[in-house]
Structure formats: C-alpha cells, structure tokens
Amino acid sequence: MRASARDAGSVVRMNVSDAYRPSNRGLAVIVLAAGSGTRMKSAIAKPLHALAGLPLIGHVLRTAGQLEPAHTVAVVRHERDQMVEAITSLADGVAIADQDDVPGTGRAVEAGINALPADFDGTVVVLSGDVPLIDAATLRDLIAEHDHSMNAMTVLSTIMAEPKGFGRIIRNRAGSFEAIVEEKDADEAQRKVTEVNGGIYVFSCAELRVALDEIGTDNAQGEKYLTDAALRIQASGGRIEAMPTADPWLVAGVNDRVQLGAAAAELNRRLVAHWQREGVTVQDPLSTWLDIDVRLAQDVTLLPNTQLLGSTTVAAGAAVGPDTTLTDTTVGERASVRRTESFSAVIGADATVGPWAYLRPGTRLGADGKIGTFVETKNAEIGTGSKVPHLSYIGDTEVGQGSNIGAGTITANYDGVRKHRTTVGSHVRTGSHNVFVAPVNIADGAYTGAGTVVRKAVEPGALAISVTPQRNMSGWVQQNRPDSAAAKAAETASEDQNL
Numbered sequence: 001m002r003a004s005a006r007d008a009g010s011v012v013r014m015n016v017s018d019a020y021r022p023s024n025r026g027l028a029v030i031v032l033a034a035g036s037g038t039r040m041k042s043a044i045a046k047p048l049h050a051l052a053g054l055p056l057i058g059h060v061l062r063t064a065g066q067l068e069p070a071h072t073v074a075v076v077r078h079e080r081d082q083m084v085e086a087i088t089s090l091a092d093g094v095a096i097a098d099q100d101d102v103p104g105t106g107r108a109v110e111a112g113i114n115a116l117p118a119d120f121d122g123t124v125v126v127l128s129g130d131v132p133l134i135d136a137a138t139l140r141d142l143i144a145e146h147d148h149s150m151n152a153m154t155v156l157s158t159i160m161a162e163p164k165g166f167g168r169i170i171r172n173r174a175g176s177f178e179a180i181v182e183e184k185d186a187d188e189a190q191r192k193v194t195e196v197n198g199g200i201y202v203f204s205c206a207e208l209r210v211a212l213d214e215i216g217t218d219n220a221q222g223e224k225y226l227t228d229a230a231l232r233i234q235a236s237g238g239r240i241e242a243m244p245t246a247d248p249w250l251v252a253g254v255n256d257r258v259q260l261g262a263a264a265a266e267l268n269r270r271l272v273a274h275w276q277r278e279g280v281t282v283q284d285p286l287s288t289w290l291d292i293d294v295r296l297a298q299d300v301t302l303l304p305n306t307q308l309l310g311s312t313t314v315a316a317g318a319a320v321g322p323d324t325t326l327t328d329t330t331v332g333e334r335a336s337v338r339r340t341e342s343f344s345a346v347i348g349a350d351a352t353v354g355p356w357a358y359l360r361p362g363t364r365l366g367a368d369g370k371i372g373t374f375v376e377t378k379n380a381e382i383g384t385g386s387k388v389p390h391l392s393y394i395g396d397t398e399v400g401q402g403s404n405i406g407a408g409t410i411t412a413n414y415d416g417v418r419k420h421r422t423t424v425g426s427h428v429r430t431g432s433h434n435v436f437v438a439p440v441n442i443a444d445g446a447y448t449g450a451g452t453v454v455r456k457a458v459e460p461g462a463l464a465i466s467v468t469p470q471r472n473m474s475g476w477v478q479q480n481r482p483d484s485a486a487a488k489a490a491e492t493a494s495e496d497q498n499l
Contacts, residue, residue, distance in 0.1 A: 026122030027071075027143070028205070029064040030112035033057050033087075033129030034077035034099040039256040045079035047129035048086050049260055052267050053291030053310055056254055057083075059132035061091040064125075066136035067143075071120065073097050073112040074129070104223030110212045113205070123147070124208055126201040126226070130254045133267060134200060138250055145243050146202040152238030153207070153230060155180070156200040158248045166196035167227060169242045177240045180227045184220075195244060197227065198251030207238050267292070275300075283321075297333075315349070329359070332367065345377075348384070366401070383426065395419075396438065400426030406450070408433040425460070 037046025047057035054062070057074070064072050072091070076083040077099040087094055097115035099108045109126055116124075123146065125139060138156070146154035155177070157169045163183075168190050170179045180197050181190050211232035217224050230240055245251070254260050271290045272282050279298035282288050287304045295313045302308075303321030310328035314320060317334040329342045332349035339355035347353055348367035357371050362379035365371055369382050372389035380394045383401040388394055390407035396419050397411050403424055411422045412435055422436045425444035435453045442448070442458045449465035458464045478487045 027067060027069040027125070028116055028120060028122060029067060029069045029072045029125045029127060030097075030109055031057065031060055031064060031072070031074045031094075031127050031129050032105060032108045032112075033083060034075050034108050034111075035130070036078040037130070037255070040260075041257075045082050045086075046254070048079075048082065049254070051132050051254075051260065051264050052271065053293055054132075055086060055090065056132045057087065057129040058090045059292075060127050060129050060134065061087070061094065063134055063136050063139065064127060065091060067125065067139060069125070070122070071095065071116055073115045075099050075108045075112045102217065102224055103221075104217065105226035106212060106215050106224035106228060109208070109226050110224070113209060113212065116205070121206050124203045124205045126203065128199055128253060131199065131251060132254065132263060133249050133252060135250065138245055138247075139200075142200070142202050142243055145241065146204075149241055150239060151202070151241050152204045152233045153240045154202040155230075155240070155242040156198040156251060157195050157242040157244045158198050158246075158251050159194050159244060160196050160248055161194065163191075163194050163196045168193040169195040169197060171195075171242075177242045180230050182225075182227070195242070197242075198245070199253065200251060201226070203229075204238075207233055207236070210236065288321075303338075324354070360395075397422040397424065397436075399424040400428070400444065402426055403428040404430070406430045406432040406434055406448075409436070410434070411436045411438060413438045 033047045035046065040046045040049065048055045051059060072093065073095045074087050075097045080098065084096055087096065095115050097111040099111045123143060125143065127134065142154055142156050155169070160166065165183060167180050167182045168186055169177065170181055170190060170193065172178045183191065208229060211229040214232045215224050215228045219225070233240060249266050252263060254263050268289055271292065272285045272288055275290070275296045276282055278296065280296045281301045283302065284304035288302050289307045291309045293311045294308045297314065297316040299317045300314045301319040303319065305323045306321035307325040308314070309326065312326045312329045314331040315333040318331045320326065320331065320337045323339045324337055326337065326342045328344045330346045331337060332347055332351060334349055335347050335351045337347060337353045340353050340357045340359065342359035344361035345359040345363035347365050348369055350367055351365050351369045353359065353365065353371045356374050358376040359371065360376065360378035363377040364381045366382060366384035366386065368385045370387035370389060371377060371382065374391045375388050376393045378395040380397045382388060382399045385401055386399045386403040388405040392405060392407065392409040393411060394405065395411050396413040398421065399405065403426060409430060413419050413422065420438035422438045423441045425442060425446065427445050428442055430448040431450035431452060433451050434448055437453065437455045440454055440457060442454060443460040445461045446458045447463045448454060448458065449463065449467065452464055452466045454464055477490050481487050
C-alpha cells in the first residue's frame with residue numbers, strides 16, 4: 001500500500017502531476033449528482049451552488065476532464081433539467097444517465113455503468129458532484145495504485161481526528177483492507193477508527209458490473225449502497241485496497257451552507273497561497289477572495305478587501321485594492337485600481353482607476369489613462385493618456401488620446417428608445433458640468449466651457465459654450481420672503497453697504 005504524498009496546502013487542480021497518465025481508451029469517470037440536497041434548503045440543486053466562480057459539479061467535471069477519460073457520465077435525478085443544462089454548459093462530451101426510483105449510491109453508479117458502451121471493460125473512477133476539492137494528481141495516484149496492485153476496487157480514504165458520521169475503513173492486523181463499516185453499523189471498537197471512507201473509488205469495470213448485479217436494497221434505508229460492492233468483490237476473490245490521503249479536504253463533501261462556506265474558505269486559502277508562491281503580494285489573505293480562473297502575474301499587489309472574480313487577469317506590477325471587486329476584468333502592467341467595482345472592463349498599462357469608480361461592461365481605458373473619483377463608465381473607450389477625473393458618467397462614448405473630461409460631465413446617450421454614441425477627439429479639454437447630448441462629435445483639439453450643453457458637432461480647435469447673461473433681481477428676497485432669516489440678513493447687509 002502507498003499513501004498519497006500530496007501537499008495538504010496545494011492548490012486544487014493547479015500544478016497537477018504528470019507522473020501517471022492512464023490510457024484514456026480504458027478509463028471512464030462517473031460523477032454522482034442525483035441527490036436531493038435537502039440540507040441546502042434551496043431551489044437550486046446542491047451541485048450547482050457556486051464555489052470560487054464555478055458550481056460544485058463544475059470543479060468535479062474539470063478535474064475529471066484532466067484525466068482525459070474515454071467516457072464521462074453524470075448521473076442525475078433531482079432538478080434534472082436544471083442539472084443537465086448546467087452540465088452541458090460546463091463540459092463537452094459528458095453523457096447523462098438518469099437514476100430511477102431505486103435510491104442509493106450503488107444504484108446511481110449502476111445507472112452510470114449502463115450509460116457506458118456495452119463492451120467497455122476498463123477502469124471506472126467514481127466521483128461525487130459535491131466533493132469539489134478533489135484534484136487530478138490525487139486521482140492519478142489512486143488509479144496508478146489500482147493498476148499497480150491489480151486491485152478490483154481501490155478506495156480513497158483519509159484520517160480524521162473527528163470521524164463522526166463517516167464510514168470507517170477497517171484493516172486486519174497486517175494492515176490490509178478488510179471492510180468499510182458505516183457508523184450506524186459499527187461497534188464500539190470500530191467507531192474509534194479514524195481512517196474514513198472518502199467516497200471516491202476506482203473499480204475494474206467487469207468486477208463492478210457483477211457486484212452491482214448482486215447488491216440489493218435489503219437494509220434499514222431501503223437503498224442500494226455502493227459500499228456493499230466491497231463485500232461482493234471480496235467474496236469473489238477480488239483485491240480491495242484503501243489508499244489514504246494526508247489531506248482530508250480532498251474528500252470533503254458539501255451538504256449544507258455551513259460546509260459550503262468552509263469549503264469556500266479552504267479553497268480560497270489555497271488559491272491565495274498559490275499566487276503568493278508565484279510572486280504576488282497579498283497584504284491580507286483573509287480578506288482577499290479569488291476565483292479559480294483568476295490569473296495573476298509576478299509583482300502584483302493585492303490590498304485588503306479585494307475580490308477578483310471570473311476570468312480576471314492582472315499584469316505584472318499592478319496594484320488592486322483596497323475595497324475593490326473586479327469581475328472578468330483585465331488590468332494592465334503597473335496599473336492602480338482602488339476602491340472600484342468593475343465588470344468586463346479592460347484597464348491599460350500604467351492607468352489609474354478610482355477611488356469610488358464603477359466600470360461597467362465595454363469599458364476600455366488606455367495606457368496612462370485615468371478614471372477617477374465617483375466616475376461611472378459603460379461601453380466607453382478612453383484613449384491613451386486621457387482622463388475622466390471626477391463625478392462623471394461616460395456611456396457609449398469614444399475618447400481619443402490625451403483628452404481631459406471636466407468634472408461633472410454626463411453623456412446623455414439615451415433618447416428613450418435607442419442608445420447613441422458620443423465621440424470626443426484627441427487633446428480635447430472640456431469644462432466642468434458639461435452635458436454631451438448624443439449623437440454628437442467633439443473634434444480634436446476642441447475646448448468647451450463650464451456648464452456647456454453640447455448638442456451639435458464641435459469643429460477642431462473650437463471653443464463651445466452655451467451660456468446666457470446672468471440676471472440679478474434686486475430686492476427679490478425682501479419682497480417675496482419678508483419674514484425670513486434671509487430677508488433680515490439681506491436687509492442688514494444692505495444697510496452696512498450704505499454706511
């Protein structure tokens with residue numbers, strides 16, 4: 001027997017071992033995802049609850065795909081349509097098998113086996129759709145052990161200080177596998193065993209088919225248990241082995257929201273640690289959250305309360321945070337993004353964003369550009385060196401190079417029916433509190449005055465203004481608000497001026 005030597009702090013599905021690659025023609029993976037998940041108390045099927053940007057079953061399918069199997073089968077029942085739609089969107093080439101009214105993991109695996117080609121006679125890996133942290137490297141070790149020892153069944157186990165609720169791995173005095181005993185069936189001595197069944201298996205398909213045929217539902221739960229296959233395989237002379245992993249998180253299932261939160265925290269810890277080892281500075285790992293598809297370059301700095309979600313990428317030398325959430329956003333080299341919410345945006349090299357900026361989909365900020373305090377952008381291309389520093393909304397807009405948009409600027413891009421675009425050229429200077437009524441074009445080198453409403457095109461180098469003479473109506477307050485504090489103050493000021 002060989003114990004897995006995987007580092008308990010390794011990152012899930014990253015840096016997987018290439019030590020063993022089974023012939024994919026002889027490998028099938030069955031993913032069990034038919035359970036009702038009632039403890040989640042949710043209208044969403046349990047395997048579809050998210051963890052680091054992927055549904056639970058998405059993590060499992062991704063790991064299964066790294067094994068390069070000839071066949072992958074997902075067994076479904078509860079919320080079937082919801083599950084099938086998700087599975088087909090998450091992975092290509094996954095066959096769907098439906099579990100019938102007969103309950104139990106044994107019946108689920110039987111449904112999966114029946115979805116394989118009738119002449120398939122290779123190795124079958126059984127995974128659970130609610131065990132998201134299992135990695136391909138550990139599974140390759142498990143398959144290699146299975147083949148090396150010529151086992152009929154190989155179980156992934158682990159040691160738990162608190163094994164309550166888990167099936168125990170019982171070994172004989174020589175240390176060889178003897179049985180899997182469910183806790184409710186265990187005697188006092190067996191309950192003291194700390195090696196538990198991880199619920200992940202490798203089978204030789206031919207022997208599994210025979211064992212499943214012989215398993216019934218004559219038990220207190222009326223279920224067809226997969227663990228009963230061990231008894232049938234042993235009875236027929238097949239070899240069974242349990243391979244322990246030193247990392248209990250690899251076999252940790254998610255059955256309720258507490259366990260979901262715990263798994264999320266553990267996976268995030270591993271992801272953060274991975275990127276720290278790759279040269280990323282994470283100032284506060286506990287308040288930094290990363291999705292599994294996030295990619296970070298060397299010398300990136302992440303400040304407290306930062307969330308990088310989806311397929312966000314951050315280039316070398318950039319700083320993100322504090323208090324920032326980026327989703328599907330690209331950040332260029334040496335850029336700075338502070339106290340910002342961003343969705344599907346591109347931020348150029350050496351650009352600055354924030355604080356308190358809101359970048360909506362379609363925002364593209366050029367190199368050396370700036371999107372500043374309390375600025376919202378959408379579907380806007382802001383060129384190299386251009387700046388939108390303060391208190392503005394820039395939507396459906398293209399800004400050239402080296403332009404400056406004044407504080408309080410609004411692009412009025414919607415006429416109630418359609419969106420229209422605003423074009424601002426290069427080296428433009430616009431005044432504060434402008435409104436650009438789209439569609440409109442402000443050409444290269446133009447200026448606009450403060451308070452201007454731009455309704456028509458501004459030619460190159462022109463100054464656009466829309467002002468009316470200021471009119472002061474003397475004595476208005478005293479006449480119309482005679483008893484107010486303002487009237488009294490005005491009266492006093494007038495008397496002082498006349499002294």
